Amino acid sequence: MSEVVLKGKAAKKASYLMTGVTTEEKNEALALIAEQLIMDQEMLLIENERDLAAGKEKGLSDAVLDRIMLNQERIKGIAAAIHQVIELHDPIGETLESINKENGLNIEKKRVPIGVVGIIYEARPNVTVDAATLTLKTGNVVILRGSSSAKNSNIALISSIHRALERSALPVNAVQLIEDTSRETARELFRLNDYLDVLIPRGGKNLIDTVVREATVPVIETGAGNCHIFIDKTAEKEMAEQIVLNAKLQRPSVCNAIESLLIDPEWFRQHGSDLLKKLEENGVQIYADGQIREAYPTANQATEEDWSSEYLGLSISVKLVDTVEEAIGHINQYGTRHSESIITENSKHAEMFLQHVDAAAVYHNASTRFTDGFEFGYGAEIGISTQKLHARGPMGLAALTSSKFQIKGSGQIRN
Amino acid sequence: MSEVVLKGKAAKKASYLMTGVTTEEKNEALALIAEQLIMDQEMLLIENERDLAAGKEKGLSDAVLDRIMLNQERIKGIAAAIHQVIELHDPIGETLESINKENGLNIEKKRVPIGVVGIIYEARPNVTVDAATLTLKTGNVVILRGSSSAKNSNIALISSIHRALERSALPVNAVQLIEDTSRETARELFRLNDYLDVLIPRGGKNLIDTVVREATVPVIETGAGNCHIFIDKTAEKEMAEQIVLNAKLQRPSVCNAIESLLIDPEWFRQHGSDLLKKLEENGVQIYADGQIREAYPTANQATEEDWSSEYLGLSISVKLVDTVEEAIGHINQYGTRHSESIITENSKHAEMFLQHVDAAAVYHNASTRFTDGFEFGYGAEIGISTQKLHARGPMGLAALTSSKFQIKGSGQIRN
Numbered sequence: 001m002s003e004v005v006l007k008g009k010a011a012k013k014a015s016y017l018m019t020g021v022t023t024e025e026k027n028e029a030l031a032l033i034a035e036q037l038i039m040d041q042e043m044l045l046i047e048n049e050r051d052l053a054a055g056k057e058k059g060l061s062d063a064v065l066d067r068i069m070l071n072q073e074r075i076k077g078i079a080a081a082i083h084q085v086i087e088l089h090d091p092i093g094e095t096l097e098s099i100n101k102e103n104g105l106n107i108e109k110k111r112v113p114i115g116v117v118g119i120i121y122e123a124r125p126n127v128t129v130d131a132a133t134l135t136l137k138t139g140n141v142v143i144l145r146g147s148s149s150a151k152n153s154n155i156a157l158i159s160s161i162h163r164a165l166e167r168s169a170l171p172v173n174a175v176q177l178i179e180d181t182s183r184e185t186a187r188e189l190f191r192l193n194d195y196l197d198v199l200i201p202r203g204g205k206n207l208i209d210t211v212v213r214e215a216t217v218p219v220i221e222t223g224a225g226n227c228h229i230f231i232d233k234t235a236e237k238e239m240a241e242q243i244v245l246n247a248k249l250q251r252p253s254v255c256n257a258i259e260s261l262l263i264d265p266e267w268f269r270q271h272g273s274d275l276l277k278k279l280e281e282n283g284v285q286i287y288a289d290g291q292i293r294e295a296y297p298t299a300n301q302a303t304e305e306d307w308s309s310e311y312l313g314l315s316i317s318v319k320l321v322d323t324v325e326e327a328i329g330h331i332n333q334y335g336t337r338h339s340e341s342i343i344t345e346n347s348k349h350a351e352m353f354l355q356h357v358d359a360a361a362v363y364h365n366a367s368t369r370f371t372d373g374f375e376f377g378y379g380a381e382i383g384i385s386t387q388k389l390h391a392r393g394p395m396g397l398a399a400l401t402s403s404k405f406q407i408k409g410s411g412q413i414r415n
Numbered sequence: 416m417s418e419v420v421l422k423g424k425a426a427k428k429a430s431y432l433m434t435g436v437t438t439e440e441k442n443e444a445l446a447l448i449a450e451q452l453i454m455d456q457e458m459l460l461i462e463n464e465r466d467l468a469a470g471k472e473k474g475l476s477d478a479v480l481d482r483i484m485l486n487q488e489r490i491k492g493i494a495a496a497i498h499q500v501i502e503l504h505d506p507i508g509e510t511l512e513s514i515n516k517e518n519g520l521n522i523e524k525k526r527v528p529i530g531v532v533g534i535i536y537e538a539r540p541n542v543t544v545d546a547a548t549l550t551l552k553t554g555n556v557v558i559l560r561g562s563s564s565a566k567n568s569n570i571a572l573i574s575s576i577h578r579a580l581e582r583s584a585l586p587v588n589a590v591q592l593i594e595d596t597s598r599e600t601a602r603e604l605f606r607l608n609d610y611l612d613v614l615i616p617r618g619g620k621n622l623i624d625t626v627v628r629e630a631t632v633p634v635i636e637t638g639a640g641n642c643h644i645f646i647d648k649t650a651e652k653e654m655a656e657q658i659v660l661n662a663k664l665q666r667p668s669v670c671n672a673i674e675s676l677l678i679d680p681e682w683f684r685q686h687g688s689d690l691l692k693k694l695e696e697n698g699v700q701i702y703a704d705g706q707i708r709e710a711y712p713t714a715n716q717a718t719e720e721d722w723s724s725e726y727l728g729l730s731i732s733v734k735l736v737d738t739v740e741e742a743i744g745h746i747n748q749y750g751t752r753h754s755e756s757i758i759t760e761n762s763k764h765a766e767m768f769l770q771h772v773d774a775a776a777v778y779h780n781a782s783t784r785f786t787d788g789f790e791f792g793y794g795a796e797i798g799i800s801t802q803k804l805h806a807r808g809p810m811g812l813a814a815l816t817s818s819k820f821q822i823k824g825s826g827q828i829r830n
Contacts, residue, residue, distance in 0.1 A: 016747060019771050099792055105781060107791060114803050115773070193627065197803050212608065216628055218804045239826040246828035332431055354821045356434050358530065366520060366824030375829070376522060376820075377514055388529050388612050388817035389633045390805040402803035405791075406769045409781030411654040413661035414790070 004188040007143055007176045008195030011116045014173040015141040018113060021170060023090040029168035030133055034082040036164035037129070037157070041075045047156035048125065055149055067123045068150050078129050085133045088379045091398050092139045105409050112404045113139035115197040118189050120145045120211065122203035125153040131202070132161055132175045134380055138400040141174045143196065145189055148181040155179060190215040197402075202383055205310070220399070223386030225255030225338035226310045227368045230327040230353065232344030233264040237271045239365065240343045241278060246367045247341070249282050253312050255384060256339045256371040260307065260317045262327045265291070268320055272296065276318065285315040292318055307334040324349045328356045335359060337386045339368035360386055360393035419603035422558055422591045423610030426531045429588040430556040433528060436585060438505040444583035445548055449497040451579035452544070452572070456490045462571035463540065470564055482538045483565050493544050500548045503794045506813050507554045520824050527819045528554035530612040533604050535560045535626065537618035540568040546617070547576055547590045549795055553815040556589045558611065560604055563596040570594060605630040612817075617798055620725070635814070638801030640670030640753035641725045642783045645742040645768065647759035648679040652686045654780060655758045656693060661782045662756070664697050668727050670799060671754045671786040675722065676733045677742045680706070683735055687711065691733065700730040707733055722749045739764045743771045750774060752801045754783035775801055775808035 001009075037044065048070040055065050097109035117140045119131045128144055135142040146154040158177040165172045178185050189199060190211065198218045201211040205224045212221055229247060231240045247258040263272060276286055276296050287306040288299035299318065306317040307330070321327045324342070331340050341363035342353040350364040361371040371394060373381025378396025385391045391399035416424075452459070463485040470480050512524035532555045534546045543559055550557040561569040573592040580587045593600050604614060605626065613633050616626040620639045627636055644662060646655045662673040678687060691701055691711050702721040703714035714733065721732040722745070736742045739757070746755050756778035757768040765779040776786040786809060788796025793811025800806045806814035 016771065016773070019773075101790075101792070105785065109808075213631055216630075218634075218802060220804070236826075242826060242828055250829055350823075354823075356431065358431070358434075359819070361820040361822060363822045364824060366822055366827040367829050369829035370520065370822065370827070371820075375516075377516070387633060389635070392818050393524075393820045403807050404774070405776040405786075405808050407776060407778045407781055407785065408765075408769075409779060411651075411657065412781040412785070413657055414665055414782050414784035 002185075002188060003180050004178055004185050004192060005195075007178060008116070008192050010173040011141045011143050011176060012195045014171040015113070015115045017171045018139050018141055018174060021139065023092070025169040026090065026137055026139065027086045029136060029165060029170045030082050030086050032164040032168050033129070033133065033161050034079040036160050037075055037079050037082075040156070040160040040163070041072060044070060044075060044153070044156050044160065045072075047152040050152045051150050058149075060149060064123055064149065068125065068153065070125060070153060074126065078126050081130065082133050085137050085380060088137065088397060090137065091401055096403055103412050105407055105412050108406045109403050110406055111398075111401045114400060114402045116141050116143065116195055117400065118143045118145070118192070118196045118199040118217070120186060120189060120199065120201050120203075120207070122147050122207060123149050125150045125157060127202060128154050128157045128177070129161070131382075134382055134397065135400060136170065136174060138397050140400055141171075143176050143178065143189070145178040145186060146181065151179070151181055187214065190217065193217050200383060220383070220385055220390060220395070221387040222383030222395075223255075223338065224310045224336050225257070225384075225386075226260065226308060226334060226336045227256060227258045227339045227341075228260045228262055228327075228331050228335060229258050229341045229343060229368065230262040230321070230324070230331070231264060231267050232324060232342060232346060232349050233266050234345040234349075235264075235267055235343040236345065237274075240267075240271070241275055243341065243343055243365070243367050244275060245278060245282065247369055248279065248284060248316055250367075250369055252314055255310075256368050257312070258316070258341075258368055259309060259311050260319070260334070262319055262321045262330060263292075265320050265322060268292070268295070279316060283314050286318055287315065288318040289320060291320050310336070324352055328353060332356075332358050338384065339363065339371040341366060341368050360384065417600075417603060418595050419593060419600050419607060420610075422593060423531070423607050425588040426556045426558050426591060427610045429586040430528070430530045432586045433554050433556055433589060436554065438507070440584040441505065441552055441554065442501045444551060444580060444585045445497050445501050447579040447583050448544070448548065448576050449494040451575050452490055452494050452497075455571070455575040455578070456487060459485060459490060459568070459571050459575065460487075462567040465567040466565050473564075475564060479538055479564065483540065483568065485540060485568060489541065493541050496545065497548050500552050500795060503552065503812060505552065506816055511818055518827050520822055520827050523821045523823075524818050525821055526813075526816045529815060529817045531556050531558065531610055532815065533558045533560070533607070533611045533614040533632070535601060535604060535614065535616050535618075535622065537562050537622060538564050540565045540572060542617060543569050543572045543592070544576070546797075549797055549812065550815060551585065551589060553812050555815055556586075558591050558593065558604070560593040560601060561596065566594070566596055601625075602629065605632065608632050615798060635798070635800055635805060635810070636802040637798030637810075638670075638753065639725045639751050640672070640799075640801075641675065641723060641749060641751045642671060642673045642754045642756075643675045643677055643742075643746050643750060644673050644756045644758060644783065645677040645736070645739070645746070646679060646682050647739060647757060647761060647764050648681050649760040649764075650679075650682055650758040651760065652689075655682075655686070656690055658756065658758055658780070658782050659690060660693060660697065662784055663694065663699060663731055665782075665784055667729055669784075670725075671783050672727075673756075673783055674724060674726050674731060675749070676731060677736045677745060678707075678733065680735050680737060683707070683710070694731060698729045701733055702730065703733040704735060706735050725751070739767055743768060747771075747773050753799065754778065754786040756781060756783050775799065
């Protein structure tokens, strides 16, 4: 039996044990994990060093090496994050609906764990701990599959988590890592329908596209963000500038940063050059349509590809649109249903935009950068879903839960 | 461009028009459809007759022919069902969460349509109208793909629906039928990720398994039901008998009927033969384990296959289990996560069963036959989900909705 199937079986078994654990037992286990990681930090750093050395030899970029890197401070940060998870309200057991039927049946819809959650992710070893603790908090069992570049770090982290779980009321197999990081094990996970209730990819567009294309298990797509801001005719100049600069520059590499600007022609005539200049002064490359380049010749010519590009860096596409309808149409055509914002003083246009743009989060007069589980007050974030089923937008703990109808009777039969 | 892609594109376009329609406009369109079906009934019956004639020639069974068959009364029933849908509360636009942040941002989670819903189904032409009206009521657009055996009936029903939509405020392409019923069009639907937000199979196990295995679009699995009743030591004889007979016999061909009985040995010694005799008197074939056959020799010998069989007819498997834990273990191993019931006067055992059995609906002292959208008071049923994401158990209108965060600000940017 392959590693994946063996661990799948063990996970399913552990998931049945998890239906009996209490909030206190889960929180106690989480505290033990936090403690153990600190206790084991010397071992963790040695194993992490092996990954870093191998990465350097393979010529990984400094940015990727930085993502893999652990140090005392980062381990402390990981442990602190676990204590934040402990503080979160446990959603399991909540009553979501209660129906009392005339025949005396009482039907309650209860929140329950999903069961076995698979998470497939890239370099960062902190995701190993993050994913494990959020799934444990919600009574789930997790199968993790990280990347080869963090393999030694991940194995070390999991052995530390296992040592903590051994001292807890939770089954040790509640957290398992697929150690073989070959493509074959990823493919096996994609089709592990007998044991896996959901698979969540966390990483770049390639990983997500592969999972969506190949997986037969249910997937939560945490997608890319080709996010737009539409500056309407009545947008206040200063507000528009501040929001655009924030949404583009505050952290350009993340999914809720904007990639594209749509601008009303009249607003552009009055303020457009000032705005584009400020972007350029901050190092942003501008890819613009023909009309904009007439007024602002230093911009590069945008191609069709630019409208659907998620640059994830210091580039932006810019286009004039004549109406709010045109802006909505453009976004629905090229956007990735993540986060979209309109800047306007016209409340009718704002309403139209909020209603008709098809995205997880739609904004009026605010930066798209707020699309985030912590900013929304969920205290955690499993990812940002860009699909429409189960969960959409920032996913807090509730996204890791399912429901179950419990029906209590006294002999009722159906007529 | 293929029929599927063309209709997919048209559906996506129509879905953007649907974001603007009101509850009144939707209900008006539904009333027009009900009216039009009655007006067109002569044409509908002629086209249905063609399917029936072709079906007879192909040697379809009487049961299948009955499923395909329309008559005046059935068309009247279909129209009446539409008026029931009109009466249902429209969930679209509901506020699911409201978060006011310290920085003045107002975040509202609103209920919105999913978008484009694909439904792939088998013989019954009433599903064509049922699926169309439930998706329209929730502001969705639907692409239907029925089976070849009801092709003419389905084309006629859709043309009737289109005539009604032409007189309504809704786009005509809000309802489309894939007329080519070859396997190729089904496969295209499975992978129509660019246009389809969800695919719901309605039909037998083969259809559902194929969709789950081959689809890359998100699927809601409306699965098979290998449902059990566990009769515990303290179960009241009469209650147990009534519930078992109801759950097995009231409608044996449906997914929430039971297929398997688990019985405490002591209860069996006292009352088992009486119960099995009553089942046999009602024409039920019994497949039992060795211990039961010693006491009740007319039962057939159960094989391993019987424990996982959904007979959908007058057969039942019967097994002795020593403890409630054993019953739970057996159900979690062989069940299909649909509906499971315990009959007991021991409230601790009932609690254990309700908590640890992994199924969409778990019962104490009631028949599994209640797992149904109408019985639960939803006024509609898209199907019964046996998966854990998005919707689990009987799906009412809410299962055909998604959500969207609408965020209103006054210039907020992220620090």
